[in-house]
Amino acid sequence: MADLDALLEETRHACAQNNWRQGHAGLAEVDATRPLGADDLLLLGHSAYMLGRDEEYVAALKRAFDVYLAAGELPAAARTAFWIGHSLMYQGQMTLAGGWFETAGRLLDEHGEDCAEHGYLLIPVWLRQMGEGDWEAGLANAAEAARIADRFADADLAALARDEQARALVMLGRPDEGLKLADELLLRVGSGAHSPIVRGILYCNTIIFCRDGHLVPAAVAWTDALTAWCAACPEMVAHNGLCRVHRAEILQLRGAWDDAVSEAGEAATRFRDGVLNQIAIGQAHYRQGEVHRLRGDWMAAEESFRKAAGIGYDPQPGMALLRLGQGRTSVAAAAIRRAVAEQTGPLQRADLLPAYVEIMVAAEDLEAAGTAVEGLVRIASAHRSESLSAGVDTATAQVALAAGDAGQALRSARRSFLRWSEIGAPYDAARARVIVGLACRSLGDEDSAELEFDAARVTFESLGAVPAIQDLGSRTRICAAGLSTRELEVLRLLARGLSNREIANQLVISEHTVSRHLQNIFGKLGVGTRAAAGAYAFEHGLA
Structure with missing residues (x-):
């Protein structure tokens, strides 16, 4: 008995030190001889979750629920029921998830007293509301949960609620307010005040809504923090796949393309266990495809995009841009038209419209390209971010140049170059410099044009952006011939x-x-x- 008690203390300490394998093995060993209590069953479940073993996680929580319920600890049973439902919800088992949420609510009604668990049951409510685009209602419920959390000093609930408030504010076109909440959370999330599962949720959720809101500096800061946490927890499987996908996107933006492919490859092949990592696999293949496309490896790009599509991840706009690079302009146009028409959310459309403009310009449909620019301007005005503004400037410059308005193209392209440079996106900045050079040449300033072309070429060569190098060569020769x-x-x-x-x-x-x-x-x-x-x-x- 004493040996078991010592082993139990040792495994609890191992979990506290993020040694999940040791902790899980020790708890399982104790449990095989002497059934664990409810709190230790939760710890067994949490260690299974961190190792990417979702079924073991839910099974341990169900046992803990039974123990809490038998002991009459209704709030603890309700909280455990919530987390079971939460896991099942993300596994797509919505009916079972709803049953557990209803069970939690019934137990709290039976308990009859105010408690923090009422706030946890607002989480599936606001997730449904925000998923349906009702950001105002979701914001209100998240704010109510934050008030409940403060009343009961529940750090996990407070962080989850304020993070969702931040998400709703960003999606409502109030990024400054949302980022204030997110910035404060970033300072707290690394303090150890939150459980590991909640900490992982906070990292991944915030990165996603910062990325969706085109808030690049915030997405970079949170990705760097998640990367540091993953490095400090080498045994962690959960969240590691998503972490690497997010990191791959940032690395691609920054021009570290080899590292981006490597990180995405790890997400697609090494970290496959756990529901969150499963979500990341399609994104990982898409990110690899994007780097292959930018380097001109059409076969590898197509293979990656097809793998993403096979998992259910729409490989647009990458696939359409691949077809454009292959000279299949009409195919590219059809694909990007479909993708844009399918999206109704403004920020989702903003992900596609820059590619739409580029393809429509290539197809000589300047009317469609101009309409898309107008739509992008409206989105950027409602959802302020530097990357959206840079995208607007690039698209405006492309259309203006194609329409023969070199002066407008020059002004917009220069703004685009400055913005992409400030963001730290060398490839996009170099593309803007090409447009600056073409506009200068159209205005008769050959010396300035050559300076811009040379600078862009150096960047493209350093990145290995073969199609961009070839396109630049063709464009400069074409301009000389006037084609x-x-x-x-x-x-x-x-x-x-x-x-x-x-x-x-x-x-x-x-x-x-x-x-x-x-x-x-x-x-x-x-x-x-x-x-x-x-x-x-x-x-x-x-x-």
């Missing part, structure tokens, strides 16, 4: 030996339009035949 983007597409297809009808079918334009483009191409290149135009394309690296 438009569409004229270049026609010239490339001509050089491959396609007829006017085949070119028209490939680009989804009329044969008459193809003939007009060819007349313009012949004039600009100073040639008189298709053969001479094709030879020019091969000689100048345009084919």
